[in-house]
Amino acid sequence: MGKRSLITWLNERFSRGSIRSTMFASFTVSAVVAILLTGATLFARFSAQMDATIEEENQILVDQVNQSLSTYLRDVIRLSDSLSYNVIKNTDMESERLDERMRLLYNTYSDYVENIALFDSAGSLVATAPPARLREGADVRERDWFRRAMERTENIHFGGPTVENLFADDAYRWVIPLSCAVELTRGRETGLGVLLIDLKYQAVSDLFSSVQLSGNGYVYLIDGAGELIYHPARQRIATGLVEETNLDAARRSDGVYTEYRDGQLRSVIVRGVGYTGWKAVGVVSQPGFRLGDSQDILFTVVIFCAFFALLILMNFYLTTKITDPIRLLEESVARLEQSMEGSIYVGGTTETRTLGQAVQKLVDQMRKLTDDIVREHEEKQKSELNALQAQINPHFLYNTLDTIVWMIENEREEDAARAVTALARFFRISLSKGRNIIPVRDELEHVRNYLLIQEMRYKNKFRYEILSEPAVEELSTIKLVVQPIVENAIYHSMDFMDGGDGLIRITARLAEGELQISVEDNGLGMTPQVVEGLLAGSPAAEPRVPGRGSGIGLKNVQDRIRLYFGAQYGVTIDSEPDAGTLVTLHMPTVPFGEMEES
Amino acid sequence: MRRGEKCLLLAVLATLMAALILLLIQSAGGGGAAEVYHVSVLLDAAESDRWKNLRAGMNQAALERNVDLRFIPRYDEGAAQSEILRQEWEGGADGVVVLPTEDLTPVLKEAPDRLAVGILGPRTARGVGDCCIAPDYAGMGRSLAEAAAELGSCTLYVEEGAGQTALELAQAVEAGLAGLGVPCERRTADPADLPPLPEHGALAAVEPELLEAICAVRGTRGRAFGVGTSDTLLRALEEGRVAAMVVQSDYDMGYLAVSQVTEQLTRGKTGDVTLETYTATGENMFRRPMADILFANY
């Protein structure tokens, strides 16, 4: 997978996924990136600062040690001066004792002075504090400190650490000898002597060993030539167990250096100690601050995981609040699309709710409009059908008028009067003052009048019966529904009957919860195909008899019934060839007056 | 919550729990670094100033490694070192450092595995003791032989019932002298009751008490040679009564002993260490680095 397509794939997944996953992904990614970035930058800054602080602190500590040491040295120098000028110089050793006065000064400085001893130029002990005896055979003239003091009489000389073995003391002690030349007065003569002050090595080692540099850092002390005066591992350096770069440090001037030793970087802080040419050297291993611990790592992991879990939960909560309502909205819309049923989900955030309400309104409007359209369509149909039905059949009129004229010409005035009356009633009910719904009584009257007229025309071709239950007479029916059926029955069946066997029976009754008006004849009957065709209204099935029939047909009746009353009502035909036909009109039982006209 | 999210959440929570538990275990378990080991040190006469440097080295190592060091100061008359050793490990010591004054092999075989044993002396048998810190005895003997050879002949004194170390040293000295073509005679002596000493030739002793006794006798000035130091011997060396001494750095010995024992306790394995030896004379004893070695305790 190339880089390009990876990005494309990511992009796709990102933008095409559900709101929920997109939100989750972007939220998480951005938060994680933020955490990592913040964490990394903070850590980097923090550790850099810590490193800087630690380094500064270390330098301060080394400076402090340096200061303390300088103070010691200054004190001792002051002691030496005090002794030289105040005690020794003007004291005639012949007559006075130096010991007491030296002892006073010694007591003050006994914390870091081991011995004070005064020698004359021949190397014999003049005075000492605290009380001590020279060891037998000890010749101080061979000692470094003596020689140096005598060579450079104006200076105070600091020697390196030595084991003091001058005095008949039981223990060997490490000291740092300080020596200087002094002026001794014996009687009237003055001469040179050497004042020796043994600094307690322990004072220096206590000072240096108490310093805590960061980590395993330590401070050591070297003289001008780089020889170790104090080092926490001095004994081990002497035997070679441990190595130190003190000679390098001796060459360096004050400052901070980095060196590489034993596979580690170290910071070396060099500070010169005044007067003596010594150097205090602090050694710290770098880096000062790190997360090396497994505990630290575990802790970071814990924090990170806690944060991440919190993130996920927050995300879940948020998406629930925001994306679920959108999803429900979407689902309800989808449901609606399919079935036009149901309502739109309204809920969630303001926007979602507004959206839901708007969609709901649209849907309501849409439903209303649809209903309107349907209703209009129905209206139109009704009007058409009614109009169709209301057409007056001219053939029937011509023929009936002809028959009436014949009757009049043949002096059958009563029959003529009866025919005219029937015709008048027939047309009156046909109109029914423009109403489309009439009582069953009227519809039966209508068909009775029709049959009356047709009976006169088709003399003795058929008989007819009209039966009705009293209960149905006041029910509502559409006008002009029975007559077309009867018309069909006459023209298609009765016309072919011989000898007056034809019977048309019209029955109006309540059955199966409906108003059923049936027209039964014992005529030719029809094949099932013809029956189907009749109801379907195909022209092939209904051979148009020219000059006969109203031309409206069963279909119209069925359509009208269904339009007014619903699809569950209509016309049923029961017929077999040569067995007669039963046409039943099914309509609801609606008492007249309760039905709306339209 | 979708399945994917649920899985992710569970995974993250699981990691969290695991890390937390690990963290708690670590901190509750003493954090590793805060572990204190108890090490007992059995010397032959711990109060004696002979072992000042050794103790200094041991204390330094103990300080660095957070070890609680306990010096068994004295033994009851008759209580064997083995008995004391046993008492120590039964008393809950994690490790012991022993300067053997008797054969400790049987008691060390009984010692529990968890006990770290450091021996200040030669390795006597395999598996006895986890680490042995000792100087190169053969080398010591040779150096002593070289120093003593100047006097032309040598009488070597060994105590009655001398320990393993002393015998090994004695043999090394004899071998060295023989190698240099110097005649050497071995004699036993009791420091409390010395026999008369020969007038000429080197007087060598591989045990400090014996050497102290020898150099206290008149007429032995500049002829005494020995191994190991004590304050008295240092005094004698300074005054010239002892001509030369072959020493190891007791400080290093102590330091390494405690270090190795701690290493055994923390890491489960360690090894023997051989120390360097040096010849100290009146001239070089106050000069560094010899002064640092001889006077390691300050």
Added chain:
Amino acid sequence: MSIRRVPALVLAAALLCCAGCGGGEPDSIVIRIGITVYKGDDTYLSNMTAAFQESADAYCRETGAKVSVTVTDAQESQATQNSQIDRFISLNYDVLCVNMVDRTDAGRVVDKARAADVPVLFFNREPVREDLTSWDKVYYVGSDTRESAELQAGIVLDLWRTDPARLDRNGDGMLQYVMFEGETRHQDTIIRTEVPIQILKDAGIPLERLDGGQANWSRSQAAALAENYFKTYGDAIEVIFCNNDDMALGVADTVERLGLDFRNIVGIDGTPQGLEAVDGGKLLGTVVMDYAAHGDTLFHMSLALAGGGDVNNTAEIREDRSVRIPMSVHIRK
């Protein structure tokens, strides 16, 4: 699902809080006693700590308990001693016995011990009363200095009464003496320097102080100082008072080295070496501090304090929370 998650969250939060805290260490059954002496080669102290150790060994043998005693030498440095005390505390020692290098610094030690709830027994170098009474697990075991001074005076007084000629060598009816003093800051020095003299004066003995100086409890310093005095005063010295036995022995060393015949040296401590010197005729007498009792008392008090027992049962504790060890005079028979 979210209902189930809540307790898990709570648990996680609680554990997170505990992450920073650490755990404790298991207790061991060994009683650890840490002793720090101001100077390792002080004879009295080394004898005393030896007695302490013997008591501890005896106790272990009898009861089978395990007691670990660690003795460290502060090498006359308070800083060293402070770090030794810190180390004892950090290694969870049960009780500390401290022989203060600088007795004025005891307050700091008490504070540290109190913070760690480790009882402290000071011995032989007495802290000031305010420090001793600042906490109820602090005690002091030492000598009653005044009594020791009185006893020392008693030695000279008795001799003056029974055989004055031995003391008054020049027969002038006055006792010429030299005083060897201990450290300036030690409470015992002042008392042992002034009290014997005062008692002798009160007893009617005319005294003349020839000289005196500080030998800081040290044998070698006393030896050196004695050499000066003998060179300066020679036979005029009739008696030498020393604040402790080591100094007395130092004087005796000088006497021996110079080949003098001088025995009128009195010390205080009753160390084995001192007793030996008295018996050998080098010293006139000494006041015996029962260092064995000192060590034993210290041990049993430590044991009681460490084990939570009643320390009042172990020794006679005075109102100022101190225990004074008995002493007696030892002179040559």
